[in-house]
Amino acid sequence: MEKKSKFTVFDVIVIILIVAIIGGGAYYFLRNKASKGNEEKNIYFTVEVSAKDEAYAKLLSEGKTVTVSGGGTAKIVSVEAKDAVGFSKDTVSGKFIEAPIPGKYDVYVTVYGAATENEKDISIGNAQVKVGAKLSLEGSGFTVNGPVVEMHYESEGK
Amino acid sequence: MIIDKNGKLFGKISIIDIVIIILVICCGVAAYLRFSGHLGNNDSNRVNATYEITVQPVRAISVDAIKKSVGLKLYDRKTSAQDCIGTITNVEQTPYDDVIALADGTYKNAVSDTRYSVKITVNCECTLSDTTLSTPEGKLIELGQTEYIGSKWFASEGEITKVSFE
Numbered sequence: 382m383e384k385k386s387k388f389t390v391f392d393v394i395v396i397i398l399i400v401a402i403i404g405g406g407a408y409y410f411l412r413n414k415a416s417k418g419n420e421e422k423n424i425y426f427t428v429e430v431s432a433k434d435e436a437y438a439k440l441l442s443e444g445k446t447v448t449v450s451g452g453g454t455a456k457i458v459s460v461e462a463k464d465a466v467g468f469s470k471d472t473v474s475g476k477f478i479e480a481p482i483p484g485k486y487d488v489y490v491t492v493y494g495a496a497t498e499n500e501k502d503i504s505i506g507n508a509q510v511k512v513g514a515k516l517s518l519e520g521s522g523f524t525v526n527g528p529v530v531e532m533h534y535e536s537e538g539k
Numbered sequence: 540m541i542i543d544k545n546g547k548l549f550g551k552i553s554i555i556d557i558v559i560i561i562l563v564i565c566c567g568v569a570a571y572l573r574f575s576g577h578l579g580n581n582d583s584n585r586v587n588a589t590y591e592i593t594v595q596p597v598r599a600i601s602v603d604a605i606k607k608s609v610g611l612k613l614y615d616r617k618t619s620a621q622d623c624i625g626t627i628t629n630v631e632q633t634p635y636d637d638v639i640a641l642a643d644g645t646y647k648n649a650v651s652d653t654r655y656s657v658k659i660t661v662n663c664e665c666t667l668s669d670t671t672l673s674t675p676e677g678k679l680i681e682l683g684q685t686e687y688i689g690s691k692w693f694a695s696e697g698e699i700t701k702v703s704f705e
Binding site: 389394395397398401405468470471472473475476477479498500501502503509511512513514530531532 | 556559560563566570596598600601603604605611612614621635637639640641642647649650651652653654689690691692693694695
């Protein structure tokens, strides 16, 4: 009596199909995450916290450790508070003006941390650090948000 | 009989098996055409496109990050895939200007001395058809389109203000 094969052509094709679907899905989801030689770099970056009360400037201080957008950690190396200035249009003179905002401060928080660099991003934890991107800095008793206005490698100087 | 009572062709191969084999072959051919670029060549052409994205108003401190990106790839930040949409070949800054509607109902062109317009020139191998110009990943390059872009050094919103291709 002829012994019946365990696997039919049908089974093999279904297995091929499943493998192809899984492979295709993995390719789609992983192609953008595939990093070309991630490299560790120490960076400095400055976050602008706009038009805040003086209390913010007092609470943020050098040496404090912060979490960057819920990801990795970094250290505050300088805090500079300037009188807040708004950029607006003067509809009488027809000029751009930088007008002071009474009682408010623009706080520039410079942070130092270990980042991962690849062709696409420079990241601390999962947070992509880029000039123009908004990040949050979370520390003991505070969370501040704002755009990154400047960034550079440690090797480029403080 | 070509198909017997068990649904087998010449009594050997199941019709369902044949249908699935044809389906698999079709999927394979479709995948090949999609990823090999042959599909696009039937009614469209690969062209070397150059386009300009204007970002404004930008402060002097932030212009440097954009200038640092010359020679780097530019990515589309609108989608989660963040596909590459070309290589930055040049960055130029000019004083930011705009038209201000005055209180008396007239308009005046104003120039800022603290903010800049930054023009980013991007080069990309694109696909040209009768109706579209798009990147290999299918991102449409259209004049006037607002784009969310970024390189390794910056992230911003900008408008495509010039498109050319050869």
